[in-house]
Amino acid sequence: MTQQVSPSAKNAATSPTVFDPRIVVFACNWCSYAGADTAGVSRIQHQPHFRMIRVMCSGRIQPAFVFRAFEKGADGVLVSGCHFGDCHYIFGNERAVEQFAKTMNVVKLLGIEEGRLRLEWISAAEGGRFAEVINEFTDQVRALGPSPFAAEDAIAEIEAPEGGGCQHSDADSDSDAGGGGH
């Protein structure tokens, strides 16, 4: 993964007036994460204010992941996956769209600005696009300022996810009667 510091970010770090957002990026293993890798290998410069979480498929990114990030003080959340038709699991990104729509509905109700949450498709070859999306989204979140839920100790919480909040359950696999669930 690439986290090279761009000149503008270096300035930002030394100047106390510029707000550096904390962004959580969810990336699928097959396209977006590899896209980030491509950006790194190609030495494409981009802003470094994000933490990346790799999942096997963007369809796995259920609302809970995003809410948890916001609850723990993330200023922005980027969900990324393969382009339509490119999904390693055929239709995982279609599930991602459904989950994302649901997530966005609740995010709006909570009063979190829509600009803090974004869905993007980035393929493994699109290193340049990855950098572009990251730069654009970082600037967008920076303009919005700190999240209303950002706590003082948010960084610590994001980096050491212990205590507070629920463990993830796999109630589905437990349930013989099926039902909506996740």
Place this chain on the structure above:
Amino acid sequence: MQQLVKDTNAWACYDCGKCTATCPITRAGADYSPRRHVLAANLGHEGEVDRDPSLFACLTCSLCDSRCPAEVGYIQLVQKLRERAFDASIQPECPHGGALQSVMRMMAKGGAQQNRLTWLDDGLETAPAEGEVFLWTGCTVYYDAFFPEFGLATVAGTRAAVKLLNHLGVTPVVSPDERCCGHDLLWNGDRASFEALARHNVELVKRSGAELVVTPCAECARTWLLDYQPFLDGLKIRVQHLTEYLLERRDDLDFKNSRTSKITYQDPCRLGRHLGVTHAPREVLAAVPGVELEEMRRSGRRGACCAGGTWSNCDRFAKKIQVERLREARATGAEVLVTACPKCQVHLACAMKDPNIGKEIAIEMRDVAEVVASALV
């Protein structure tokens, strides 16, 4: 632990096992025993019973409490033991990955202006901040946003509640600053978040100058009436479930003649057993012309819980309980299953999604408020 045993009357347990025999999840096949927890608490097994993850399997439906001959407050005990477990980082396995808990914790943190009144129509008269009656709406708008796949409109119950109050000449306060009542977090053991919510909400009602809080949600009613007591801080308010309020003012409701429909009523555990309100919703429904109430096999204080009250115990046993309950509802021959808690609707709708038996158990569901409001002149 000793104090806890005293407070919950657990010491009076004489090991009869009625609690375990009546427990819905034990009957559904779960390896769960309320008696085991009570006895372990009595023996003072500190660090054992309050570290038992199975504590979170309890539906806290209070059926055991209602049958206990020694009047042990089992769900009270469970609530306190869960708090200790939570403090020791033992947490429930929340369905939906804990999404709803995160939403509630964000509300507890505060800081953002919620957008929760998107459902208010032009036809509804409400006051944003001050008034005599505060309508505590509950989180139906969140449920509808989070469960689009169920095709439910639990918010229709909330809208109907406003319509009913308007009909009675009341312009209720419906505040955009209302937050989750904290019910679920309290029952998940997260007392710190619950207290933050309780303080905010009590302050909100205090500022409104309301003397009466009316809520169409069974869980909000329970939380306001029982769990908010220590936070009221001298605030003199009356709290009623909507059906209780409607019963008081039954004579002021003008009904038109509507077509006859056969309904059955699901008692929410929070309303029926926790608060003992089984009479009011039935009386109110009986007053609606054309409504014929057919009781299910288990009703009133014996009513079966929807098995998902605190977003912490969705498993195959819960599904079994829900399917059984829906079969009972279908067996009455009723067209509509009426309930007084949005969560009953959410959980029963989930059971109806079963690809194999969904059709056998499907039944239309509506909130009491909707049924009553639809028959108004």
